[in-house]
Each structure stands twice: as structure tokens, then as C-alpha cells.
Amino acid sequence: MEYENSAAFAQRLDEQDTLSNFRNEFLIPQHQRKDIIYLCGNSLGLQPKAAQQEIATQLGAWQNLAVEGWFQGDAPWHEYHKQLLPPLANIVGALPHEVTVMNSLTINLHLLMVSFYQPKGKRYKILMEGGAFPSDQYAVESQVKFHGFDPKDAVIEVFPREGESTLQTADILSAIEEHSDELALVLFSGINYYTGQFFGLKAIAGAAHEAGAYVGFDLAHAAGNVPLALHDWQADFACWCSYKYMNSGPGGISGIFVHEKHHQNKELNRFAGWWGYRNDTRFKMIPGFDPEPGAEGWQVSTSPILLMAAHNAALQLFEQAGSIPALRRKSELLTGYLEYLIEQINQQQGEQLFKIITPKNKQERGCQLSVICKHNGKAMFDHLVSKGVIGDWREPDVIRLSPVPLYNTFTDVYEAAHYMAEAATQISKA
Structure with missing residues (x-):
């Protein structure tokens, strides 16, 4: 797929997503009266609404x-x-x-x-x-x-x-x-x-x-x-x-x-x-x-x-949802989109501020991308959290981000990358 770095493109992908309704089956924590951008399913998945019942x-x-x-x-x-x-x-x-x-x-x-x-x-x-x-x-x-x-x-x-x-x-x-x-x-x-x-x-x-x-x-x-x-x-x-x-x-x-x-x-x-x-x-x-x-x-x-x-x-x-085959197709697109957007940030900054250490071959990875931050990584991670983007931090310099196909959207990924770009501009060399 030819990705585009725009909110409109992410929204179009969401509109075409046959699994999009499954997001409504989960309880999503709030940040400033909006759904958080939850990219931490690699540590703890969100709560299905049906679990309570x-x-x-x-x-x-x-x-x-x-x-x-x-x-x-x-x-x-x-x-x-x-x-x-x-x-x-x-x-x-x-x-x-x-x-x-x-x-x-x-x-x-x-x-x-x-x-x-x-x-x-x-x-x-x-x-x-x-x-x-x-x-x-x-x-x-x-x-x-x-x-x-x-x-x-x-x-x-x-x-x-x-x-x-x-x-x-x-x-x-x-x-x-x-x-x-x-x-x-x-x-x-x-x-x-x-x-x-x-x-x-x-x-x-x-x-x-x-x-x-x-x-x-x-x-x-x-x-x-x-x-x-x-x-x-x-x-x-x-x-x-x-x-x-x-x-x-x-x-x-x-x-x-x-x-x-x-x-x-x-x-x-x-x-x-x-x-x-x-x-x-x-x-x-x-x-x-x-x-x-x-x-x-x-x-x-x-x-x-x-x-x-x-x-x-x-x-x-x-x-x-059709178990793993259907979810895998969306997962590859979501993770690929996040990868593309991170590479776009590096190009815009003129250096590799974010180095993805997860294999580029989609057959050798799942939802997760592990990203080394070249400068001030923990401060950049904290900036994401302050904007309602929840991944996780691994010492000494890695942010793990995992877009999960059951509940994450392409807009989630786009907005997370937007805040990464914001952190790259405001914090990376501070």
C-alpha cells in the first residue's frame, strides 16, 4: 500500500476497515475528555465490555x-x-x-x-x-x-x-x-x-x-x-x-x-x-x-x-472477528503505517531521531515497533503520555508502540506520530 502522511488518508483507511466496529466492544480510558491513544496492548490489552457481563x-x-x-x-x-x-x-x-x-x-x-x-x-x-x-x-x-x-x-x-x-x-x-x-x-x-x-x-x-x-x-x-x-x-x-x-x-x-x-x-x-x-x-x-x-x-x-x-x-x-487471519491483515497495515510515519519524521528532521529496531520484514514482526530515541528519549516518551498517547518505556532508550487491530485505528496511529513529530521538534535536542 502507498501510505500518505495526512489525517484525511488515515480517516479513509478507517472508513474502509471492516473490523472498525470492534473498537466499540472495548472500554477506552479517557484523557482530557477524549479517548486515549492506547498503543500498549503488548503489556496489557484493553477491557472488553463483555467481560463485565x-x-x-x-x-x-x-x-x-x-x-x-x-x-x-x-x-x-x-x-x-x-x-x-x-x-x-x-x-x-x-x-x-x-x-x-x-x-x-x-x-x-x-x-x-x-x-x-x-x-x-x-x-x-x-x-x-x-x-x-x-x-x-x-x-x-x-x-x-x-x-x-x-x-x-x-x-x-x-x-x-x-x-x-x-x-x-x-x-x-x-x-x-x-x-x-x-x-x-x-x-x-x-x-x-x-x-x-x-x-x-x-x-x-x-x-x-x-x-x-x-x-x-x-x-x-x-x-x-x-x-x-x-x-x-x-x-x-x-x-x-x-x-x-x-x-x-x-x-x-x-x-x-x-x-x-x-x-x-x-x-x-x-x-x-x-x-x-x-x-x-x-x-x-x-x-x-x-x-x-x-x-x-x-x-x-x-x-x-x-x-x-x-x-x-x-x-x-x-x-x-474471524480470528487471527483477519486481524493479521489489518495488523500489518496498521504497523506498516506507523513505520512509514516514523520514517517521515526522520526525513523531516534530517536525521534518524527514531531508529526502529523491530525487523522491517512484516513476516518477522507483529503489532509492536520498538523505537530507539537518539536524544532525550524519556522526555519524548513523557511528552507522548502528556498528550494521551500510551505506549511503554524500556531502559535505556526504547519506546514500544503496539497498534492492536481489534481496537486501534489508523487515526490513532496518525495522531501518535503527530505527537512524536511534535516531540522531535520541541524536545529531541533540548
Whole structure:
């Protein structure tokens, strides 16, 4: 598309947008009696209006049915999570029995590593991206220490080349091949939280398996954002949060994927709990863990219904929008427009005040652009906030901006860039 740097052009794109009505399904905070320009879905998605009603419905069931709500009412809690699985499977490219919802992201990462990090002999190392989100680093460090290894030896990190901000797929695959006889697990995020790079997960999964290792993905910044095909890619496991691009509330419930090829593997360790026990005999309370078939067999604790209610409301919007394919088309246009406008600012200023470190190739990124500010970055970020533009700041010099297709408009993007240009003129060299 040939973009134009004008409010009229942005408005025309909004008028042509077949998904524009979904913005009305969200509650948008106000700034000086106007909707804020919210470009922070990479940290916390906006609240769907339907979340309040769905949570209220479940509070009503609690009020009117009390404990009988587990087995009575329009949506008995004992089976409530099952309605979430088909839309969730559509989002991550899985079969419904390969996914479930439970716990929070890092808890699930630990539980899945119990099963899929099984060091034996010289195969005890984990390969991951350098600069992964700290929670993943801490989880991996503690897992290898739990097994008696030194993280400095057992954890292999792959970093970008000198002078580059993002990883090259070839370097990831080369590192896997180089350490192929030592690897127990390859663990990558789907999208790097800092740079916004969408990794070549299919290629990584293939290389990991060729090396004889398991492969797992942390999809915190990818689920609900970019096309995923976990089943077809033969990923062994994955986990994600729901509060970013899936708009399911702060600290919202997490989800997991376990490929069906592992569902009957009794050699896999797992930390068991009663909610993962076979559904048809769970209430007999007999000794000896017999897991529910599928990913649900990795569940541990009783379902948190109110968290699931918020998640359910958000997932229904994905279904109504046509799930990821329709959203992806708009996302590429929105992010591309933001990129174009930032480049326009640099041209107008005669220097690269804003350096985008997120890959230019749209196949290697999602909604997010990570922008290095050459001068006075924090002051420029604060200027955006003062104008009602909400992104987020990452030390030492990066602003992350994420136009989300479910609720952001092309006018949002145009106005955000207008305030960036204003900051460039007023603040950048002050």
C-alpha cells in the first residue's frame, strides 16, 4: 500500500476497515475528555465490555447456586473451561485437545519443563535467545540448578551479531546444530519482548528435533498477535499469558499447548493435581494419578472461574472477528503505517531521531515497533503520555508502540506520530 502522511488518508483507511466496529466492544480510558491513544496492548490489552457481563453472570451463579454452580446452571463450572478451548486452539494453531487454560505463565513454564526438560547424560543443556524476558531467564536458571547443573554451563544463549539488534534465523539454527549432542531442550519466545522480533518458530522446531531435543515456546507476545501453527510445526509444548493481545485482564489466566504426540507418553514426568485427573472418575478420590487425556491432563488446581470468564469474553471477540487471519491483515497495515510515519519524521528532521529496531520484514514482526530515541528519549516518551498517547518505556532508550487491530485505528496511529513529530521538534535536542 502507498501510505500518505495526512489525517484525511488515515480517516479513509478507517472508513474502509471492516473490523472498525470492534473498537466499540472495548472500554477506552479517557484523557482530557477524549479517548486515549492506547498503543500498549503488548503489556496489557484493553477491557472488553463483555467481560463485565460475563463475570457478573458467574457472580450471579455463585450467588444463586453456591456450590451447586459446579454442576448446575447454564454453564456449570466443572466444564466451564471447555468452551474456551476451540477459540484458543484457533489462535495458536492447535487441536482443541492440545490446549487448556490454567495458572499463570511462569507457573506453566515450570510445569511444562518438569515434563520436557529431562537431562540425561551429556544431554543437559537448554538453548534460548539471549535477552529473553527475565522471568524466562529465572525459570530456566532455577530449573537447571534444580537438576544439579551450573547455569553458566547448562544454559546456552544466542545473541545478535555485533552491531545488530535482532537475531538471524541462520545463527539460531547454527547454534542448535553446534550443540546438537548436548541439548535437552530448545526454549524460545515467539516474539522477543524488547525488540518485537517474531522468530522463525517452524525452522527452530525442526532444527531442535533434528538435534534430538525437545522444543518449547513462550508465546506471551505472540498469542493473539501473529499467526501460529503449533500443531503443524510439531512444537512439543508452549505456554502464554492472556492479558496482552488477548485482552483478558491484568494477571489473566494462562494457557498451555502440549502436542498430541505426547498425550499417551507415560515416561514424561509431570507434577500432578486433582484437576488434571480423569474427568469421569475425578470425584472417586482414589490414589494413583490417572491423567485426563490431552493437555488437560497437565492441569493441577481447580479452575479460577472469574478469570476464565474474562478470558471467555475476550476469546469470543476473536471468533467474531474471524480470528487471527483477519486481524493479521489489518495488523500489518496498521504497523506498516506507523513505520512509514516514523520514517517521515526522520526525513523531516534530517536525521534518524527514531531508529526502529523491530525487523522491517512484516513476516518477522507483529503489532509492536520498538523505537530507539537518539536524544532525550524519556522526555519524548513523557511528552507522548502528556498528550494521551500510551505506549511503554524500556531502559535505556526504547519506546514500544503496539497498534492492536481489534481496537486501534489508523487515526490513532496518525495522531501518535503527530505527537512524536511534535516531540522531535520541541524536545529531541533540548
